[in-house]
Amino acid sequence: MSREKLIIFSGIGLVIIAVIVIILVQTCGSNDDLSLSGGDARRLNILRLATDYAAAGEFDRALNLLDGLLIENPEDEDARELQRIILSMDRSGTSSAEAMNNALIEELRRQNQALASSLNRPVVVQSNASSSVSSADDEAAAARRAAAEAEEARRRSQEEELARASREMQEIMRRVNNLVADGKARLSSGDLAGGTQLFNEAKRLIPAGESRFESQKLADMADAYYDYSREHRNTPGGRESLTNATQHANDALAKDATQALPHFVLGRISRDANQNDRAINSFREAARLDQNNFMYFHELGRVLFIGRRFPEARDAFQSATRLNPNYDPSWYNLGGTFRALNRLDDALAAYRQAVAIRADYFAAHREIGRILISRGDARGAVQAFTRALQYNPNDISTLRELAAAQGEAGNHVEAENLFTRALSIEPADPQTNYNMARVKMDLRKNNEAINHARIAVDAAPTNAIYVYTLGQALEASGANDLAISAYRTAASLDPRYIRPRINLGNILLTAGNFSEAIAYLNEAYAIEPANFEVNNNLGAVYTRQENWSYSIVHYERALIARPNDATVRFNLARAYAASGDHLKAQESYQAVLRLAPNNWDAMFELGKICVTLEQFPEARRYLQDLINRNPNYSSRAEAERILRSL
Secondary structure, three states: OOOOOOOOOOOOOHHHHHHHHHHHHHHHOOOOOOOOOHHHHHHHHHHHHHHHHHHOOOHHHHHHHHHHHHHHOOOOHHHHHHHHHHHHHHHOOOOHHHHOOHHHHHHHHHHHHHHHHHOOOOOOOOOOOHHHHHHHHHHHHHHHHHHHHHHHHHHHHHHHHHHHOOHHHHHHHHHHHHHHHHHHHHHHOOOHHHHHHHHHHHHHHOOOOOHHHHHHHHHHHHHHHHHHHHHOOOOHHHHHHHHHHHHHHHHHHHHOOOOHHHHHHHHHHHHHOOOHHHHHHHHHHHHHHOOOOHHHHHHHHHHHHHOOOHHHHHHHHHHHHHHOOOOHHHHHHHHHHHHHOOOHHHHHHHHHHHHHHOOOOHHHHHHHHHHHHHOOOHHHHHHHHHHHHHHOOOOHHHHHHHHHHHHHOOOHHHHHHHHHHHHHHOOOOHHHHHHHHHHHHHOOOHHHHHHHHHHHHHHOOOOHHHHHHHHHHHHHOOOHHHHHHHHHHHHHHOOOOOHHHHHHHHHHHHOOOHHHHHHHHHHHHHHOOOOHHHHHHHHHHHHHOOOHHHHHHHHHHHHHHOOOOHHHHHHHHHHHHHHOOHHHHHHHHHHHHHHOOOOHHHHHHHHHHHHHOOOHHHHHHHHHHHHHHOOOOOOHHHHHHHHHHO
16 A cells, blocks of 8 residues: 555554553453443543554653653553653654654554454443444353353362262362352352351361362362452452452462462463463463363463464464354454464454354454455455444444545545544544545545645644645645645655655656756655656656656666556657667557557657668558558648658
């Protein structure tokens, strides 16, 4: 996708992707967490807003927001890490447009939700999104089914343990099982004190010497305490429960290290504490000890992804999908991992499997759209983004992406309508205004395009692409002097951006300012020496200067990029003829006629070249054929004069 097109999606730098993933993973919590408390939602929104400001180059505003978070909680590592990145960008004097390319700016905004979703962490912050609630309910149902399956497996294992015991011991074990089950129910209902009391009574009844049974019960308690801590985060009870979960999991392993569940509990605790290596080790051990529990592999894949250990994450998610082919979050996360490995075909297949299991999987439809647009399938992307919006109609990011995809597909009116909707929600968004400017130019609404491009430039004045687009709109409206100024600014903002340099060359060439046109085109040539437009335009400007040797060099290089371009071959033939190389001119004109048999100028010039080469029969044939086939040719009189002289 060329830089001047509608911006939809592009790859994001691994450093930035890791930072945003980690921040959102830390903020959004575990797979089981389907909603945010008021304080957590506020913190998440502040982190997102700070990211948006940084992406737009508004460093002071971003840092002010982060300072507020750090004043409230000096140990907020997410805010501190984002602050460190922004300060690094600011101190180096690097603008947002130079530090992150234009596609990255929009991608940062989208990743605030998309990357959280790609790790299967639902983020519920919308106030009016019934489809999102429905989606979250499905996620919750899937998580409950997975927990029930794991609970059933543990129950069977414990029944086997019970069957081996004596009748008297069986009765004690049943009493312990009932107490633990009642304690878990108390914790689930929010009664920490009541649950703890029942757990303590159960521990007192556990017979001495039953290490395996005791380990199982302690693991069950640890699991229940962990769930309570997640439900009551940042409360005294939640912190107490987390301590109990850690202690009981470690005690369970001390009794029997072959139990998978306590490793799994410790893995989740380590993950929540951002101790990723410890989490990986715990989840890996849980999966090794119980190779039939797909959730162990699923959670292992998530922390491996966070650690950017993508091949290992892929293997873990593949194991999860093999063990439970109907758990759509594992397919979704497998798709995200394949994308990180740049295996887009496999990623697409995984996302499609996710939506085959759950048709209203909004995020999966959106990722399908993003892959298809990156591969040039704009129509397929339109279908995917449309489905995504069907299930989450209030997602403005997807609305923008659908609009951009419609533009790429050539559906400019539909794109205009969708961008109008997006701008009614966020009228000053620079990315949307940029894309709207592109669509308005396609619709020949150049004055409206200028207005939208100016809004984008005002919001992000250091973004070279936005400034370049303003120049295009001005040039299309006939305001060439203003366009030249915009193009020069865009070129100065990005030393590697060839588009404004090409356009400057064109305008200055038309105005007769050859020396400055050549200067800008040579800058572009130094950046992309094989670029077709650069070489074609240099060929044209050197032709205007009658510098035939340079003209020939650049036309020949332009043809390497587009060997079937009849116009460039015609111009090259004229340059050969003007330089005195008539044989090459003849060959080039003949090549033009093979590509475009009705190119009358090429036929006329070829006849003249044949006269110069004293190939009179060939000259007569070309010139007479020209007159017969196009009797109204503008230079017919000259062609007839040449024929009479032969």
